[in-house]
Each structure stands twice: as structure tokens, then as C-alpha cells.
Amino acid sequence: MDTTHRDLYHAFVDQGLDAWLAKLPKQLARGLDRKRYGDLPAWEKAVAKLPVLPAERQVWLDRDTVTVELALSDAQRRQSENLLLKLAPWRKGPYSLGGIHIDTEWRSDWKWRRVAPHLSALAGRRVLDVGGGSGYHAWRMAGAGAAFVLVIDPSPRFYYQFQAVRHFVGDADGGRTHFLPVGIEDVPAKLEAFDTVFSMGVLYHRPSPLEHLQQLKDALRPGGELVLETLVVEGDETTVLLPGERYAAMPNVYFLPSSAALCQWLERSGFDNVRIVDEATTSLEEQRSTEWMTFQSLADFLDPEDPSKTLEGYPAPSRAVVVANKP
Numbered sequence: 001m002d003t004t005h006r007d008l009y010h011a012f013v014d015q016g017l018d019a020w021l022a023k024l025p026k027q028l029a030r031g032l033d034r035k036r037y038g039d040l041p042a043w044e045k046a047v048a049k050l051p052v053l054p055a056e057r058q059v060w061l062d063r064d065t066v067t068v069e070l071a072l073s074d075a076q077r078r079q080s081e082n083l084l085l086k087l088a089p090w091r092k093g094p095y096s097l098g099g100i101h102i103d104t105e106w107r108s109d110w111k112w113r114r115v116a117p118h119l120s121a122l123a124g125r126r127v128l129d130v131g132g133g134s135g136y137h138a139w140r141m142a143g144a145g146a147a148f149v150l151v152i153d154p155s156p157r158f159y160y161q162f163q164a165v166r167h168f169v170g171d172a173d174g175g176r177t178h179f180l181p182v183g184i185e186d187v188p189a190k191l192e193a194f195d196t197v198f199s200m201g202v203l204y205h206r207p208s209p210l211e212h213l214q215q216l217k218d219a220l221r222p223g224g225e226l227v228l229e230t231l232v233v234e235g236d237e238t239t240v241l242l243p244g245e246r247y248a249a250m251p252n253v254y255f256l257p258s259s260a261a262l263c264q265w266l267e268r269s270g271f272d273n274v275r276i277v278d279e280a281t282t283s284l285e286e287q288r289s290t291e292w293m294t295f296q297s298l299a300d301f302l303d304p305e306d307p308s309k310t311l312e313g314y315p316a317p318s319r320a321v322v323v324a325n326k327p
Contacts, residue, residue: 008178015126015148019188024180031181032156043160046086050167051076053098059172061143064109066136067096068168087161089293092133097168105293107286108136111200111229115321118277120225122146125195128219130184131202134161135177142173146196151179152187184215191218196225200321203230207254213269220326226271231256232279232320237264241314248301248310248317259320271324278321 005028012021034040057070072080081100084090093104123145129138132151135158141149151162162179169177184202197216206212216226233241235258247253257265259276266274284307287298298317303309308316 007175008180011148011175011178015193017193019191023186023188027180027182027186031154032159037156040156043087043157046083047160047163047167050083050164051079053168053170057170057172059169061139061173064113065094065096066139066165068098070098070168072098084164085292087157087164089295090134090161091293092136095136095165097165102292103290104136105287105290105297110286112137112140114278114280115227115229116144118321118323119227120196122196126193128152128194128197130197130199130216132198133158135165135179137198137200138177139165139169139173142177147176149177152182152184153179154181154183156181184212187215187219189218192221194219194224195221196227198227200227200229203228204253204256209255210265210269213265217269217271217326222326224326226324226326227321228324229319229321230262231317232259232262233315233318234258235261237261243314244312246312247314248298248312249296259322262320262322266322266324270327272327274322274324276320276322280319282317282319
């Protein structure tokens with residue numbers, strides 16, 4: 001067994017994920033392949049050089065800002081901040097780690113506040129977070145009492161951001177929160193293992209959205225709950241926008257349905273009890289450039305003369321959250 005990922009292997013054993021366990025070595029090797037990702041050694045080194053932390057700490061996973069309070073010397077704080085900055089851009093958060101505030105591009109806590117009231121209670125549930133980025137929402141799921149949370153995201157940068165946060169959180173979550181650097185296509189078919197599956201900010205990046213919905217459904221146990229958030233446009237159940245080469249400067253955006261069309265997609269995919277629980281236009285306060293994400297952000301992708309439109313002339317980003325169940 002690879003000792004680096006021993007906790008992940010043990011968690012899969014404990015959760016009875018035997019059908020997936022045998023695939024882990026190959027998936028980890030591919031997801032963390034230094035030949036594929038030239039910056040990976042630098043991210044790995046940054047996490048490895050984080051200072052040894054005092055055992056005594058206070059951790060709050062149920063706050064808007066995932067917070068770890070512990071006593072760091074000035075030198076340790078400076079060292080930690082410099083190393084955490086080497087993992088930038090930080091997109092999902094915010095975090096406060098030993099007095100270091102990571103002001104991420106997204107105020108992901110705003111999204112969580114919109115989503116959380118509509119969820120079945122997460123206490124004791126087994127949860128899969130698809131495309132979870134640095135793991136902010138996964139920590140919040142653990143804070144809500146989930147028994148096991150697995151983030152999957154193919155980005156090794158996000159994997160090392162998660163490991164950096166883990167360094168500060170320690171075992172305060174009871175070892176319930178894990179990250180595997182793979183995509184949804186790497187989840188074994190017909191797994192039917194999770195009580196709740198989240199897919200937030202993923203569907204519009206998939207060239208085959210109905211295939212994605214089927215993959216999410218296959219990961220759920222019968223009766224399980226899907227929580228899906230995606231870009232939408234105004235219209236009826238027949239309205240779907242297929243942008244050109246770019247949408248809001250993003251090159252990999254495919255289908256943007258209306259909320260009504262999205263519900264129809266889910267029903268056609270075999271989900272029931274489908275309901276839209278939230279719709280919100282993305283504001284410049286919710287997504288923006290910061291010290292921890294210094295590249296262009298939403299303000300740069302909207303028409304400066306008409307911020308209700310993207311640079312390409314499409315409707316500005318608006319997102320819907322839909323909750324549904326697997327029969």
C-alpha cells in the first residue's frame with residue numbers, strides 16, 4: 001500500500017468501496033503524474049514544507065470561513081503564507097488558517113448558504129462532491145455532520161490546496177474528508193454508493209450533459225439525493241443556449257439550459273422529485289480577483305457598457321440549484 005495515501009485506502013475499505021479500491025493506485029498515479037503536470041513538484045514541495053504545527057488547535061467547519069485557530073510564531077505565519085501563495089490561484093473558499101486569511105476568487109460561502117437550507121440533513125451520510133475544487137464545500141459538508149466526504153476533481157493544484165488545508169485542520173474532522181484527483185468518468189459504473197452527490201459548476205463544462213447526469217445517478221444509492229448547480233438562461237423547457245467558442249471568456253462551456261429545460265433533463269434521466277430551489281445572478285462581489293487569485297475574473301468577462309451581457313453578447317452568468325432524488 002502507498003503510505004502517502006494510506007488514509008484514503010483505509011477510508012475506502014471502511015466505506016465498503018471495494019469496487020473502486022482496486023482502481024485507486026492507477027488513478028492516483030495518473031492524477032498526480034509529474035510528467036503530465038510540470039508544476040506539480042512545486043505544489044508538492046510547498047505542502048511538504050509547511051511548518052510542523054502545534055497539536056492544540058480549534059477548528060470550525062461550520063462557519064462561513066473554514067477556520068483553524070492555533071498559535072503560530074511570526075516566522076511560521078510568514079513561512080506558511082508564502083507557501084500557501086505558491087498554490088495560487090485559490091478559487092473556492094474562504095479559509096482562515098492560523099491567522100492567514102485566504103480570500104478566494106469565489107465567496108463559496110454565499111453559494112453554500114443558498115444551497116444548505118434545501119438539503120436533506122447530511123448527518124451520517126456518505127457524500128460525493130464532484131468537481132469540488134480545493135474542497136471548501138467538502139469541509140462544510142463534514143461540518144454539517146457527514147460521515148464520509150469524498151472530493152473528486154482532476155486538478156492536481158486543487159489536490160495540493162486540499163492537502164494544505166488538511167495540514168491545518170489535522171484530524172479535527174475525524175478523518176472523514178478525502179480528495180481523489182480524478183473526474184466523474186473515473187467513478188466505477190453503477191457504483192450506487194453515495195447518499196448525496198453534489199455537482200456544482202460542472203454540468204456546463206460537459207459536452208454531453210445527459211451523460212453527466214447519468215454518471216451522477218449511477219453514483220447514488222436508490223433514494224439518494226442529487227444537488228446540482230449550473231449556469232442557466234431564461235426561457236421555457238425547450239430553451240438551451242449553445243455558446244460559440246467562448247462564454248464569459250471561458251473556452252469550455254457547452255450547454256446552458258433554462259431552469260425548466262434543466263428539470264426536464266433530470267426527469268428524462270430518471271430522477272424524480274425534481275425541484276429548483278434557488279436561482280441567482282452571479283455578482284461582482286461573489287466572484288472577483290483577489291490577492292490569492294490575481295488573474296482576470298468576472299468583471300473582466302462582462303460587457304463594460306452593459307454588464308447584463310458577457311463580452312460575447314450572451315446573458316451574464318446566472319446559476320440555478322436543482323435538487324432531485326434517485327428512485
